[in-house]
Each structure stands twice: as structure tokens, then as C-alpha cells.
Amino acid sequence: MRTQVAIIGAGPSGLLLGQLLHKAGIDNVIIERQSPDYVLGRIRAGILEQIMVDLLHEAGVGERVAKEGTVHHSIELVYKNTRHPIDVTGLTNGKVVTAYGQTEITRDLMDARQAAGLPTVYEAANVSIHGFDGAKPSVRYEIDGQTHELACDFIAGCDGFHGVCRATVQDSITEYEKVYPFGWVGLLADVPPVSPHAVVYANSERGFGLCSMRSLTRSRYYVQCPIDDKVEQWSDDRFWDELRRRLDPAMAEAIVTGPSIEKSIAPLRSFVAEPMRFGRLFLAGDAAHIVPPTGAKGLNLAASDVKYLSTAFIEHYAEKSDAGIDHYSQRALARVWRAERFSWWLTSLMHRFPDTGGFGQKVQEAELEYLVNSEAMSRSLAENYVGLPLDFGQR
Ligand code: FAS
Numbered sequence: 001m002r003t004q005v006a007i008i009g010a011g012p013s014g015l016l017l018g019q020l021l022h023k024a025g026i027d028n029v030i031i032e033r034q035s036p037d038y039v040l041g042r043i044r045a046g047i048l049e050q051i052m053v054d055l056l057h058e059a060g061v062g063e064r065v066a067k068e069g070t071v072h073h074s075i076e077l078v079y080k081n082t083r084h085p086i087d088v089t090g091l092t093n094g095k096v097v098t099a100y101g102q103t104e105i106t107r108d109l110m111d112a113r114q115a116a117g118l119p120t121v122y123e124a125a126n127v128s129i130h131g132f133d134g135a136k137p138s139v140r141y142e143i144d145g146q147t148h149e150l151a152c153d154f155i156a157g158c159d160g161f162h163g164v165c166r167a168t169v170q171d172s173i174t175e176y177e178k179v180y181p182f183g184w185v186g187l188l189a190d191v192p193p194v195s196p197h198a199v200v201y202a203n204s205e206r207g208f209g210l211c212s213m214r215s216l217t218r219s220r221y222y223v224q225c226p227i228d229d230k231v232e233q234w235s236d237d238r239f240w241d242e243l244r245r246r247l248d249p250a251m252a253e254a255i256v257t258g259p260s261i262e263k264s265i266a267p268l269r270s271f272v273a274e275p276m277r278f279g280r281l282f283l284a285g286d287a288a289h290i291v292p293p294t295g296a297k298g299l300n301l302a303a304s305d306v307k308y309l310s311t312a313f314i315e316h317y318a319e320k321s322d323a324g325i326d327h328y329s330q331r332a333l334a335r336v337w338r339a340e341r342f343s344w345w346l347t348s349l350m351h352r353f354p355d356t357g358g359f360g361q362k363v364q365e366a367e368l369e370y371l372v373n374s375e376a377m378s379r380s381l382a383e384n385y386v387g388l389p390l391d392f393g394q395r
Pocket residue numbers: 008009010011012013014031032033034039043044045046047102124127158159160161162163164165186266284285286287293295296297298299300301302
């Protein structure tokens with residue numbers, strides 16, 4: 001079998017890249033090790049930058065997010081039991097974010113790919129990549145014990161943090177990593193969100209809490225937990241009680257609780273692998289970088305990688321130019337590091353760190369007090385939250 005671009009991974013990165021390339025007339029095959037249901041079963045991101053929403057429209061799958069997404073013009077910061085709105089839209093001359101679950105994005109992209117009859121190999125075992133340092137890359141994989149080989153011009157490693165692509169070039173990579181001394185317990189419930197028009201970020205002496213949503217009838221909440229906690233230690237009652245203790249009294253009173261339909265614990269880490277290109281192999285999304293979810297940047301960074309990479313492939317095939325390909329890693333990493341900084345900063349500001357004690361809490365409260373009273377600092381938060389322009393910083 002042969003194609004122009006072999007895409008490893010059918011998460012949002014791989015599916016979005018596949019759709020954009022298809023729209024540009026570039027053949028591509030996606031090879032995924034899990035089943036479609038398994039991929040859809042992962043509960044992850046919930047807040048989209050406008051760049052991601054625009055890309056979904058460019059990919060021809062923007063209809064549902066336009067109809068069902070909830071536009072947010074602000075966020076709420078809670079500290080010392082008081083709530084402070086940040087007018088994100090006012091501080092960014094009209095920019096917004098949209099609440100729409102990653103699961104729905106994946107579903108929309110999977111449906112579009114299936115409708116277009118594009119080749120997607122699910123439940124592929126023992127995927128391996130070859131020849132990408134030369135002119136004839138290929139991908140090998142097994143289906144029901146039968147080995148297959150896919151020849152291609154390029155390989156896009158969209159296979160996430162635990163994928164095979166970065167592992168294959170491990171010796172040629174410089175890694176930068178910070179593991180945070182805590183995790184998040186996430187809970188999904190079919191109850192109306194306590195704050196349907198703004199994500200709530202709460203700093204409290206007991207730890208961080210976050211109130212988000214998936215729709216006007218489905219809510220997504222998180223509480224910071226010790227790094228070695230197991231989800232079995234978090235009953236629904238314990239979760240709701242702890243979340244209430246981290247919010248301001250009015251919000252704690254207003255929250256509607258209900259049985260969890262999903263509950264899981266995620267570790268928090270910052271991670272970047274440099275470079276993101278190895279000959280004819282390109283890494284995109286979580287395969288190349290991870291951010292703590294505090295800043296809602298992981299999925300949005302995957303979107304900007306895919307925008308840069310799809311544009312580069314289109315230039316290669318349509319304009320016979322490799323400028324975009326040669327510039328991809330440097331361009332993507334510049335944006336990655338800006339998001340890494342913002343996510344690290346917001347995580348450091350909002351979470352309880354075991355080793356900084358009472359002094360650390362007081363410094364965080366002082367910084368939050370300054371932030372909510374300083375237009376300059378609020379604007380800095382707002383412009384990073386909505387996402388800096390794709391060409392930010394380019395002279
Ligand atoms: P993914 O990991 O989503 O997809 C990679 C795909 O590759 C998977 O389907 C996997 O099965 C497949 N794969 C792996 N190895 C393979 C192999 N050897 N062969 C073939 N296929 C292989 N981001 C935000 O922006 N906002 C948030 O609020 C947010 N919350 C999050 C909460 C949690 C708990 C987690 C874990 C992440 C969160 N993220 C958030 C980040 C998350 O959304 C990722 O950025 C996003 O899934 C990245 O998408 P992909 O790069 O496609 O990687």
C-alpha cells in the first residue's frame with residue numbers, strides 16, 4: 001500500500017491533520033492502535049481557542065461546534081473565598097474561547113473521515129516506522145497477526161505522549177520536563193454547570209479546584225489531589241464536598257451535584273521534545289509536548305502544530321516549496337514554549353505546593369490580588385488564555 005502522508009494516531013491531532021490534507025487533495029492514511037470506541041472514551045479537553053474553532057471549520061467539521069459550543073467571554077478567579085471575573089473579551093479587543101469537549105471534536109472528525117471514505121486502520125498492533133531519514137519512509141503494522149507495510153512520502157507522528165514515533169527517535173531528542181507534585185481528580189456529571197459562561201479557577205489553602213462544562217446539561221469539575229492518590233479513594237461525595245470547600249460560599253451553595261459518569265486522576269507535567277522534525281518524520285501534538293491542563297492549552301497546541309504542518313505539506317505538494325517543512329519545528333516550538341510558560345505560570349499560581357507552605361499561599365494570594373487589580377496583568381492573562389496569534393513574535 002502507498003500514500004503521500006502516513007499519520008500515526010487517530011486522536012484530535014491525527015484526525016484534524018488527515019482532514020485538512022484531504023481537503024487539499026493530499027492522500028493520507030491514519031494508523032491507530034486502539035478501537036474507535038476506546039479513542040472516543042477518553043475524557044480530556046474542554047476549552048477551545050478560536051484558532052482551533054477556525055481550523056474545525058477549515059476542515060469542514062465546524063457545524064456542531066458552532067451550534068452546540070458555548071462561547072465564553074470571561075473566566076472567574078476565586079481566592080480567599082472571593083470570586084473575581086476577568087473580562088477576557090474586553091481585555092483582548094473581542095476575543096473569546098469556546099467550551100466544547102474534545103470527545104465531540106474527535107467524533108466530528110471521525111464521522112467526516114468515514115463519510116469521505118478515507119483509509120483509517122484501527123487496532124493496528126506493533127506499529128513501527130522506517131526510512132524517514134531517507135527518501136522512502138514506510139510504516140509497518142499488524143492486523144490479526146498479518147504484517148502490512150505502508151510506503152509514503154512523509155510520516156506524521158500524532159501518536160501522543162506514549163506513542164512509538166518519539167520513542168523511535170529518542171536518541172536524537174533533547175527533552176525538557178517538569179513533573180508537578182500533585183494530580184487532578186476529574187469528574188464528569190450530567191448536571192447543569194455552576195458557571196455556564198466562564199470557567200472557574202479556584203486557589204484555596206486546601207488546593208486547586210476548577211469548574212468547567214461540556215454543555216448546559218453536562219459539567220466537568222476537577223480538584224487537585226496528592227500525586228499518589230488512586231481514583232478509588234475519591235467517592236463522589238468526597239469529591240463534591242472537597243470541591244465546595246475550595247469555592248466561594250455562593251458558588252459552593254449553588255453547585256448542582258449528581259452521580260459521576262466518568263471520574264479519573266491525571267498527573268500534571270510540562271514536557272517538550274526538541275526538535276519536532278527528523279528528516280521525513282514530523283511530531284505533532286502530545287507526541288512532542290505536554291502541558292499541565294491548567295491553562296487549557298494541550299489540545300489547542302496540537303491544533304497549531306497541525307496548522308503549521310498541514311500548511312507545510314500543502315506548500316510541498318502544491319508549490320514545490322519545502323520552506324514550511326524546513327521551518328516547521330522552529331515555528332511550532334516557539335508557540336509551544338509560550339504555552340508551556342503560560343501553563344506553568346497559571347499552575348504555579350493556582351495550586352497548593354507541599355514544600356512552600358503558608359508563605360507560598362500568601363505569595364499566591366498577593367499575586368492574585370495584584371492580578372485582579374492590574375489591567376496590565378489581567379490583559380497578559382487574557383491574551384494568553386484566548387491564544388496568542390499564530391504569527392506572534394515574528395518580525
Ligand atoms: P492523543 O494522545 O489524544 O492521541 C494520540 C493517539 O495515538 C491515541 O488515539 C493513541 O491511541 C494513538 N497511539 C498511541 N501510540 C500509538 C502507536 N504506537 N501506534 C498507533 N497509534 C498510537 N488539553 C486542553 O487543551 N484543554 C484541556 O482541558 C485538557 N484537559 C486534559 C485532561 C486530561 C486528563 C488529559 C490527559 C489531557 C488533557 N488535555 C487538555 C490535553 C489533551 O487534550 C491533549 O492535548 C490531546 O489529546 C492531544 O491530542 P493528540 O496529540 O491527538 O494526542
